[in-house]
Amino acid sequence: MDKLLVITLFCVGLFAILAGRSLIRKIIGLSLLNSSVVILFILSGRIDGIRAPILTQTESGMIVDPIPQALMLTAIVVGLSVTAVGLILAVKLYRSCGSLDIREIEESLDEPAE
Amino acid sequence: MRTKTDMLDVASRKLSPYVLLFGCYLISYGHLSPGGGFQGGVVLASGLILPALGCRSERREDLLSNFALSVGETAGFVLLFLIGVSGIAATGYFLADPFPVTARPHAWFIFFMNLAIGLKVGAGIGLLSLLIIRESLEPSDG
Amino acid sequence: MNPQSELPVLIILFAPLIAAILSLVGKFLPPRYSITPAFLVWLGGSLWAIYAAAPAILYGQSLEYSLGGWAEPYGISLSINGLTWIATLTDIVIASAAWLATRRYTRFGALFYFFFFMALFSLQGVLCSRDIFNLFVWFEVLSLSSFILISYDRSLSSRLAAIRYLLISSLSITFFLIGVWILYRLTGSLALTEIAEGLQSLNSAAETRAFAGAPPFARVQSAAGLALALITAAILTRAAVTPFHTWLPDAHTAAPYPVSALLSGFVIKAPMIALWRIFELIEFPQLMEGLVWLGGVTAVWGVAAAMLQKDAKKLLGYHSVSQMGYILAAFGIGGVLGRSAALFYIIAHALFKSLLFLTVGHVTTRVGTRNVYKIRGLRRFFPFYTIAFLIAAASISGLPLLAGFTGKVLVSEALHSHPAYLMLLAAGVGTAASFVKLSAMFFGKASDAHLLILESRPADDRGSKTAAGEAHFGLLVIAAGCIAMGVIPHLIHHYILLLLHGRAALPPPIEIDWYNYASLLKAGVSIGGGFLLALFLLSPFGKGLAHRARTLRVGLNGSLRMLVSGFVLVLLYGLLTY
Numbered sequence: 001m002d003k004l005l006v007i008t009l010f011c012v013g014l015f016a017i018l019a020g021r022s023l024i025r026k027i028i029g030l031s032l033l034n035s036s037v038v039i040l041f042i043l044s045g046r047i048d049g050i051r052a053p054i055l056t057q058t059e060s061g062m063i064v065d066p067i068p069q070a071l072m073l074t075a076i077v078v079g080l081s082v083t084a085v086g087l088i089l090a091v092k093l094y095r096s097c098g099s100l101d102i103r104e105i106e107e108s109l110d111e112p113a114e
Numbered sequence: 115m116r117t118k119t120d121m122l123d124v125a126s127r128k129l130s131p132y133v134l135l136f137g138c139y140l141i142s143y144g145h146l147s148p149g150g151g152f153q154g155g156v157v158l159a160s161g162l163i164l165p166a167l168g169c170r171s172e173r174r175e176d177l178l179s180n181f182a183l184s185v186g187e188t189a190g191f192v193l194l195f196l197i198g199v200s201g202i203a204a205t206g207y208f209l210a211d212p213f214p215v216t217a218r219p220h221a222w223f224i225f226f227m228n229l230a231i232g233l234k235v236g237a238g239i240g241l242l243s244l245l246i247i248r249e250s251l252e253p254s255d256g
Numbered sequence: 257m258n259p260q261s262e263l264p265v266l267i268i269l270f271a272p273l274i275a276a277i278l279s280l281v282g283k284f285l286p287p288r289y290s291i292t293p294a295f296l297v298w299l300g301g302s303l304w305a306i307y308a309a310a311p312a313i314l315y316g317q318s319l320e321y322s323l324g325g326w327a328e329p330y331g332i333s334l335s336i337n338g339l340t341w342i343a344t345l346t347d348i349v350i351a352s353a354a355w356l357a358t359r360r361y362t363r364f365g366a367l368f369y370f371f372f373f374m375a376l377f378s379l380q381g382v383l384c385s386r387d388i389f390n391l392f393v394w395f396e397v398l399s400l401s402s403f404i405l406i407s408y409d410r411s412l413s414s415r416l417a418a419i420r421y422l423l424i425s426s427l428s429i430t431f432f433l434i435g436v437w438i439l440y441r442l443t444g445s446l447a448l449t450e451i452a453e454g455l456q457s458l459n460s461a462a463e464t465r466a467f468a469g470a471p472p473f474a475r476v477q478s479a480a481g482l483a484l485a486l487i488t489a490a491i492l493t494r495a496a497v498t499p500f501h502t503w504l505p506d507a508h509t510a511a512p513y514p515v516s517a518l519l520s521g522f523v524i525k526a527p528m529i530a531l532w533r534i535f536e537l538i539e540f541p542q543l544m545e546g547l548v549w550l551g552g553v554t555a556v557w558g559v560a561a562a563m564l565q566k567d568a569k570k571l572l573g574y575h576s577v578s579q580m581g582y583i584l585a586a587f588g589i590g591g592v593l594g595r596s597a598a599l600f601y602i603i604a605h606a607l608f609k610s611l612l613f614l615t616v617g618h619v620t621t622r623v624g625t626r627n628v629y630k631i632r633g634l635r636r637f638f639p640f641y642t643i644a645f646l647i648a649a650a651s652i653s654g655l656p657l658l659a660g661f662t663g664k665v666l667v668s669e670a671l672h673s674h675p676a677y678l679m680l681l682a683a684g685v686g687t688a689a690s691f692v693k694l695s696a697m698f699f700g701k702a703s704d705a706h707l708l709i710l711e712s713r714p715a716d717d718r719g720s721k722t723a724a725g726e727a728h729f730g731l732l733v734i735a736a737g738c739i740a741m742g743v744i745p746h747l748i749h750h751y752i753l754l755l756l757h758g759r760a761a762l763p764p765p766i767e768i769d770w771y772n773y774a775s776l777l778k779a780g781v782s783i784g785g786g787f788l789l790a791l792f793l794l795s796p797f798g799k800g801l802a803h804r805a806r807t808l809r810v811g812l813n814g815s816l817r818m819l820v821s822g823f824v825l826v827l828l829y830g831l832l833t834y
Contacts, residue, residue, distance in 0.1 A: 017427060018816055023419065030426050037433045044441060068440075071389050075433065077152060078396045082426050084242050085403050089419040091246055096412050102812045109413055188280050195277055207325035208266070 002043045009036035022100045023090040027083060034079035041068040041075075118170045126168025133161035141232035145221035151231025158236030163243045183241040190234025197227055264309040265321035265336055268344060269380050271301025276373035282366035290366050295355055298373060302348050306341065313341045316758010320386075328447050334384040338755030339599065343383055343529050346603050349737065350521040350610045351376055353730030357514040357614050360727040361621065368408060372515075375401040375523070382526045388436050388487070389446045391530055392429065395494060399425045402523060406511045414510035420812050421503040424819055428493035428500065431823055435486030438479055452537035455480055478831050484540055485830020488547075489823050491534075494527035496577050497584055498554040499822035502815030505561070505573035509626075513617020516569060520576040521610030525602050528583060532595075542833035544588045546826075548671070551585030552679030554578065559686030563793060564802040568616050568626045568697065571690055572609070575652065578683055579605045585676060586667045592763045596752050597666035600741075604651070604659035607737045611648035614731055615641045616694070623706050628694060629799060633702030637710050642698045644731045649695055651738045653688040653786065654779045656771065659741035665775045666749070669768055681782070688786020693793050745770050 009032055016029025045068035053066035090100060097105050137158035144150030162178060197209075204212035211223040275298035282290020309319055318337035322328065336344070355372070358364055378401065381394035399421070407418035440446060443454025458476050493500035504524070508516045535544070558578025565571040583605065586598040619634050619641055620626045635642045651660040664684065671677040702710070741748055749768065757763055769775075792798045810818065 014820070017423065018813065018820060021813070026423055030423065033427070033430045037430055037437070040434070040437055044437065067446075071446075073152065074389075074393055078393065080239075081400055082396070082422065084239075085400060086419060086422050086426075088242070088246065089403070089407060089415050089422065091249060092410075092415050093412070093419065095249070096415075105412075105416055106811050109416065184283070188283065191280060192277060195273070201324065202266070205325055206262070208323055210325045 002039075006036050006040045006043070009033075009039065021102055023093065023102060023105075024087075024100055026102075027086045027090060030086065031079065031083055034075070034082075038072045038075055038079075041072045044068055118168060122168045123170045126164045130161050130164045133164060134158060137161055137232070137236065141228050142225070144228040145224040151228035152235050154228070155232040155235025156239060158232065159239035159243065162236070162240035163247070166244055166247050178240070180241060180244065183237045183244070186233055186237030187241060190230050190232075190237060193230035194227070194234060197223075197230055261312065261317075261319045262321045264305040265319050265334055265384065267301050268305035268309070268336065269334065269377070269384065271298045271305065272373045272377035272380060274298075274301070276370050276377055279366045279369040279373055282369070285366075287366060291369055294369060294373065295352075298376065299348070299352060302344070306345055306348070309336055309341060313338050314754060314759055316760050328386070329445065329450055332385075332387045332390045333447070334381070334390075335386050336384060337533075338758070339529060339532060340383045342599065342603065342752065342755050343525070344380065346606045347376070347379060347383075347522050347526075349733060350606055351518055353610060353614060353727075353734055354514040354518040354521070356723075356726045356730040357517065357618070358512070360618075360723045361512060361514055364408075368405075371401045371404045371408075372518075375405060375518070379523065379526050382530050385530070386448050386533070387446050388439065388448060388451065388534075392432055392436065395429060395432075395527070395530075398523065398526070399429075399494075402507075402519065405515045406507050406519075408512055408515070409510065411510070413506075417503075417506035417510035420815070421507045423812070423816065424500075424503045425493060427816065427819060428490045428823075431486045432490035435483040435490065438483035438486070442476065442479060442483070448534060448537050455538060477834050481540075481830040481832075481834025482827060484538065484543065484834065485826050486823075487534070488531065488543060488830070489826040491527045491531045492550075492584075492826075493819065494524070495531070495580055495584070496524050497550060497580055498557045498577065499818045501554070501558070501577045501580075502810055502818060504577055505565075505570050508573035508576065508613075509567055509569040513569070513613055513621060516572075516617060517610040517613035520573065520613055521606045524576060524580060525583075525606055528580070528587065528598075528602065532587065532598075540834060541590075543830060544590050546829055546833075547588030548585045548674060548676050549588075551581045551583070551588055552676035553581070554584060555581030555683035556679045556686075557581075559683045559690070563686055563690045563693070563789070564805045565690075566627055566629060566802070566806065568620050568628050568631075568694060569613070570626075571628065571694060572612055572616060575612075575687065575690065576605075576609055578687065579609065579652070581683065582663075582667055582680060585674075585680060586670050589670050589674060591670070592753070592757075593666075593766060594670040596749060596756060597663075597670040599752050599756065600666050600745075600749060601663040604663040604738070604741050607734050607741070608648040608651040608659055611644060611731060611734045611738065612652065614727075614734075615645040615648065616697075618727075619645075619697070622710065624709055625706075628697060629794075630703065631697040631706065632700035633698075633706075635698045636702065638698075640728055640731075644735050645698065646695070647735045647738055649691040651742070653691045653783055654684055655783065656776060656779055657739070657742045659738040661775075661779055662742050662745035662770060664779075665745075665770055666768065668775070668778070681778070684778075684782040685785040685789065688783045689789035689793060690786075692787050692790035696790075696794065 013029045013032030013034075013036060016032065017026050020026050020029060045065040051063045053063045053069070093105055094100050097108055099105060137154045137156075137160075140149035140154030140157055141151055142154075144154060162183075199208070200212045201210035202208055204210065213222050275294040278290050278294040278297060282294065312319055313336065316338070318335045320328075320333050320335040322331050322333045324331055327333065358368070358372070375398060378394045378398035382391065382398060385391045385394055403418045403422050406421065407414045436446070439451050439455075442458060443451045445451055445454060458480070489500070496504040508520050511519060555578045558574050558576075558581060562571050562574030562578060565574060579601075583598050583601050586594050586601060588594075619638050620631070622638075623631055623634070625631065647658065651658040654660045654664050667680065668677065671680065746768070750765075753766075754762060793802065
């Protein structure tokens with residue numbers, strides 16, 4: 001079930017990036033892809049146990065693997081920065097082209113016929 | 115988006131201080147409970163953006179100016195670097211804990227790091243969002 | 257901390273970081289207090305670190321530094337070995353020349369230099385990192401600063417190029433993360449040495465069924481192959497190898513020209529070196545064989561697209577793609593000769609490609625257009641830049657006594673019995689052709705419109721005489737490097753072998769006949785053929801053909817699809833061959 005979630009998210013994100021024509025949709029797709037990978041890592045951390053990875057003297061038992069959590073915190077921050085830069089670029093493109101459609105933006109840059 | 119109702123106006127105005135307070139809590143208790151610099155910083159930033167999004171007042175952007183946020187962000191970056199370097203000064207390794215193991219309470223190092231990260235993230239994300247909001251309010255420059 | 261071995265690694269990473277911080281603080285200060293001091297801090301720190309690391313490196317040791325004091329199995333370690341050392345030196349030369357050129361180009365604010373030094377900082381991290389997740393972070397910091405540097409001109413085309421690069425590189429880095437996840441699940445570690453050991457012991461355990469519950473051999477094999485293929489393909493995207501190259505020509509065209517020089521000169525080489533550091537630990541011979549073929553395809557594809565271009569900088573951008581093909585093929589063939597040839601070519605290409613971007617970028621900025629067919633007769637106005645350009649163009653086309661020729665001799669020594677070598681030979685002809693086409697900008701008679709533009713501006717309108725002199729000095733150093741690599745290749749090759757293997761484990765000397773009849777003949781044929789091809793390309797029929805071919809360009813969606821299908825192909829290859 002967990003795997004299904006990850007795969008579904010990944011496919012939806014990939015589809016949005018590949019098939020969408022709007023830049024915003026592509027950036028949302030990118031965030032979805034990023035989240036699917038984050039969930040993949042986090043899920044793999046809890047195969048070993050379910051307790052929070054905090055060492056105490058009284059409790060013992062199987063804790064989750066803390067490394068994927070630490071890694072994914074970094075990946076989330078990186079994903080956020082990429083999304084932010086992407087959105088700013090999209091806003092700027094929209095303001096100079098009046099459109100978010102990637103084909104229209106590309107066509108406005110085409111060289112004139114000779 | 116241009117029409118802001120009274121409800122939005124009041125809610126964003128009254129909610130913003132509490133969101134900011136919650137952000138500060140997340141940052142300062144990051145070493146004990148879920149939260150920390152990044153999460154707290156994001157909450158701080160949302161407290162800053164809320165009035166800009168919801169308030170009808172023309173002075174809604176005056177909560178913090180671009181310049182102040184920019185200074186905060188730079189200060190966060192520099193502080194984080196200095197905290198990292200303090201590890202080199204104490205033990206020879208970047209980002210190592212400069213406090214002795216016996217220091218009480220244990221987590222001073224994490225606490226200071228969370229403060230620096232919170233400042234950096236809060237000011238950075240706040241600045242970023244405010245820039246986008248202000249840009250979309252201005253007339254198009256063509 | 258042991259200052260002898262750890263301080264150089266620390267300084268080599270910190271010099272660009274401190275320079276970046278100085279530039280960031282410089283936002284609030286007058287420019288003269290931040291920009292030049294930041295540069296001097298960076299240059300001084302990096303050169304000192306290079307100098308201090310040299311003795312140990314030449315004896316084949318590598319210098320390690322663990323972040324936070326946690327050694328390798330638990331923490332992240334960064335290290336310099338011979339490969340990183342020479343790459344850093346190249347990086348310093350090119351980045352200094354690019355920095356000097358930015359002083360002349362236009363008045364950039366302190367924030368520009370912040371991103372410039374952040375790019376250098378993350379480049380250094382990519383070169384030094386020994387941890388695969390850490391590598392991901394460095395890659396992302398590098399590309400984030402590149403997006404901003406590329407779109408710094410604030411023009412529509414530069415923003416489109418930046419967002420295109422952003423989408424392609426972020427998509428590929430997602431696949432990289434999945435590869436990291438598989439490796440972490442298989443070996444329980446993120447440090448490269450641990451991963452290599454883990455994969456080896458897993459393989460042997462699965463083969464012999466050493467312990468109960470050992471995973472089936474086939475499953476481990478396919479998972480490891482999949483992970484390595486994912487990581488390789490994602491890194492090749494950063495290195496702009498066909499079919500992952502589609503972001504490069506636009507990005508390097510739209511960036512301000514000093515940034516293009518840095519991007520084409522070094523930023524696309526750093527992923528190659530990261531790939532190298534991964535595969536010097538992990539064995540995967542079939543993938544290497546695949547890389548040779550991919551290198552051949554890249555070389556031909558890049559050149560074919562380059563010949564058709566009208567935009568001078570785009571032509572150079574496609575040549576970066578094609579030259580990465582040479583490097584990849586030499587890297588893939590492996591062995592002592594192949595690896596040293598790859599490193600030699602990396603240095604050579606870094607030098608002449610940054611020289612090309614700096615010269616062509618300067619003159620096209622001054623003329624105000626980048627149309628290869630329209631600009632003529634620049635020789636009169638830029639005598640210095642003409643000579644520097646001709647040195648670089650002759651290098652890349654493979655004229656004897658210059659860096660490109662000796663690099664090609666080494667690559668052909670390493671590859672001559674491999675069928676993919678034919679593709680590299682064909683690419684050589686195309687390279688000569690497009691540089692003859694580009695050289696036409698400097699000769700002939702200048703058109704009236706350009707004469708007006710050039711004569712209406714004083715010679716140094718964008719900066720003082722000293723800025724021009726400094727920019728010239730940077731070009732001079734790079735040109736001297738190109739000539740040195742052509743005139744004393746045996747000495748440089750010897751030092752490369754020394755750096756790669758260390759004095760203790762130096763392989764038996766390889767006799768290479770640098771200037772024999774066969775290689776001279778090859779160079780002559782490819783330059784002659786290139787000249788004829790260029791005449792055809794400059795004829796009205798050739799121009800029309802090129803124009804029609806350019807209208808077939810791949811849009812953003814097309815290039816994303818190309819990327820994903822490339823990934824699928826590499827994945828299948830990795831899955832089936834590991």
